[in-house]
Amino acid sequence: MTTAAPVAGPGTWTLVVADRIHTLAGPPVEALVLFDDRVAAVGDPRELHERFRLDRTIEVDGVLVPGFNDAHAHPSMTAENLLHVNCSPEVATDEDVLVRLLREEAEAVDEGQWVVGSRYDHTKTTGGRVVDREFLDRAVPDHPVLLTHVAAHWGVLNSAGLAAAGLADASTDPPGGVLGRNASGGLNGVVYEQALFDISYPSLARGRTAVPPSTPAARLRGLARAQQLFHAAGITSMVDALCGPDDVALLSEAARTGQLTLRVAMLVAFPHYDRIAALGLRSGFGDERLRLLGVKAFVDGACAGGNCLVDEPFEGTDDHGMQTMDDADLRDLVERVTGDGVVLAVHANGDRAIRKLLDAHERARASGAPHRRHRIEHCSLVDADIVGRIRALGLVVVPFGSYARFHGDKLVGYYGRDRLERMFAHRTLLDAGIPVAGSSDYPCGPYEPLAAITSCAERRALDGTAIGLSQRISVHEAFGLYTTGAAYAAGEEHVKGTLAPGRLADFVELGRDPFLVPPGEIVDIPVRSTWIGGRLVHAAP
Ligand SMILES: [Zn+2]
Incomplete structure (x- = not known):
């Protein structure tokens, strides 16, 4: 310059x-x-x-x-994460470093306070083995510890953390969640989906979270740091794909005080839809800096977490993954939100999960729900049946942009090479004329759009392994995902x-x-x- x-x-x-x-x-x-x-x-x-x-x-x-537009990421979650310890594989390069990071954080926080680490990737940091409560007890015995996996759909607690969360061997799984257990039936510290959300995701928790959110002033500082990272990668707009009341308050306060430089469109977590409906708020409320996009819900687990809901089991197992919202609840939610004419964005990764979501949309449409740009978040694993139904419904899909490159190594193990030809299916979806937007899902994947463009055009893991080469797209098309495609997915193509x-x-x-x-x-x-x-x-x- x-x-x-x-x-x-x-x-x-x-x-x-x-x-x-x-x-x-x-x-x-x-x-x-x-x-x-x-x-x-x-x-x-x-x-x-x-x-x-x-x-x-x-x-x-x-x-x-x-400017790059990330159609699905988590800036308000990042604002919180940046106030705690970063356990990304680039930082926690091995098991010893992970232990050191957690111990340093334990020394930095007050006595008895939580030690919270994020972006832990067992395939890169602990040789493919998921750490358990005993590991974390040895690392930090005297503080409650929560270590969240990079895909953000499961985490691991130490014994003090389990106790602080009110969990014991006799506890039962929450609806839509699972408590991991060892061979003798005791809790091993791993908490999946709703069991994790109840502990540390205020937007999705059914009560108060055991891990207390940081103060609004601290979160504003975290948000400022998050925005600096995103702007340094060329990002000018982002959809915050999971907002609870604290997050709406954070972003609103940042906007009011001129601290929100990023343009943000919010997807509000479905447990809070009653409030939106009661106020009569609709998609598009707000301005060009901060606006309401719609409602976010989930059908299944995580793609890179290896627990999404798939027709064919994960490689070498009989495990089909997790459904996190049951069929009846999904049907009711889709009918209600789409019936109100509000944009609904539903996380569905596996092919079985996507089919369940399409069933619900088809049913709602048949009963008169108006057409809106409803979105399938991730839509990771597709086939011809799914693609045809998405096109018929006029849905927008928001697949991961950088997973082939960043998570490719573990994806081969979960899904096998053949199935990867149907995953993050940018080529298939674009050829079918379906609107496709680019997304990082940061902190679940790296946020840099230029890395995602390389990933979409090359479909190679960092070690060079081919990850579904049939889904490669041109550089021009990949730019489109993060500009025109993302603008369309948020209903903003007239300004972005x-x-x-x-x-x-x-x-x-x-x-x-x-x-x-x-x-x-x-x-x-x-x-x-x-x-x-x-x-x-x-x-x-
Ligand atoms: Zn997400």
Whole structure:
């Protein structure tokens, strides 16, 4: 970046000049004219100079593309996670480091307070073996500990954690959840789905969580750090795919005080739908910074957690995974929310889970539910029957963008190579004319869109293993997932996704032209600066 004039007041005309600008709405250009926070015109810099009475000029050396839009991630969860210990495989590189991180956190928190670690990946940190309560007891005996798996659908507690959560060997599984047990029937510390949500996910818990949420002031600090990470990767918009009341309050307070730089659309967790319905709120309520998108629910477990609901059992087992909402509840929820005309986004990974969701949608549609852009979150494993039914219903799908690359190693073990040809089926879905959006599901996968674009175009795990090569898409299509596709999935294609006149001036300056390098190198392209509404929110040092 060479020069950037200070932000001007309302009514400002700005010329943005770059080496090349991919508007994704036509051929590349070299300049944009902005009026305040929107694109007013695109074209040749000299010609635009003559046409407009400009107040300022921004010149950048790099290549501009529309800002990246992550159609499903968890910024408010990230705000909380960043206040605790990061057990990502990049940090917790092995078992000893994991123990050290947990012990350091135990020393940092007050006596008897929770030690909470997130993004634990047993395949990368503990050699494929899931740690248990005894392991965590040895690491940290005198604080309650919760270590959450990277896929965020299960976690592990130590003995003090089990006690603090009110769990004992005689406890029974909650509806939609499972308490892991050892060979003699005692609790092994692992808690799945609702059993985990009740302990640490205020948005989904049936009562107060045993792990107390951080204070609003602390969470605002966490959110600021989360936004810095996202902006540094070129992200300008995100769907927060699981909001409870605390999260709505966090994001609203950030917006009110000018601290919400990211544009966020919220999916509110289904247990809170009564409140939305009682207030008469509808999808789209809010503004271009923070708005209500719809309602979020779940049918099954996690794809990279190895517990989604599949027709064929996981490789080498007779395990078909977990259904987390029973058929009758799912039917009722789909009928009610879609009947109200509110956007419903349902997490369904496995083919069996997706079929159950489609059954419910078909039934609701037959009974007169109006057409809306309802979404299938993840929609990881498909076949021709599923694809045909999705198309007939006009649903939008939001598959994982980076899982082939990031989780590829463990996916082969869970699903086998053949089934991976039907997973994160970008090629099949796009060819069928189904609207597809790009998503990270961060913290469940890495948030960097450029890494996801490489993943979608290459379909290779980090070690080079092929992960369903038949589902490769072009770099142009992969860009579409994170721009136009994500905008459509949130009902915002009239303001986002391209840099055409009338769209928001959300753009990213890249160090190289992503359309001129091999797909495998896109992941390494530096993000030089990120702009939201014509305002600089990130500049590389
Ligand atoms: Zn998610």
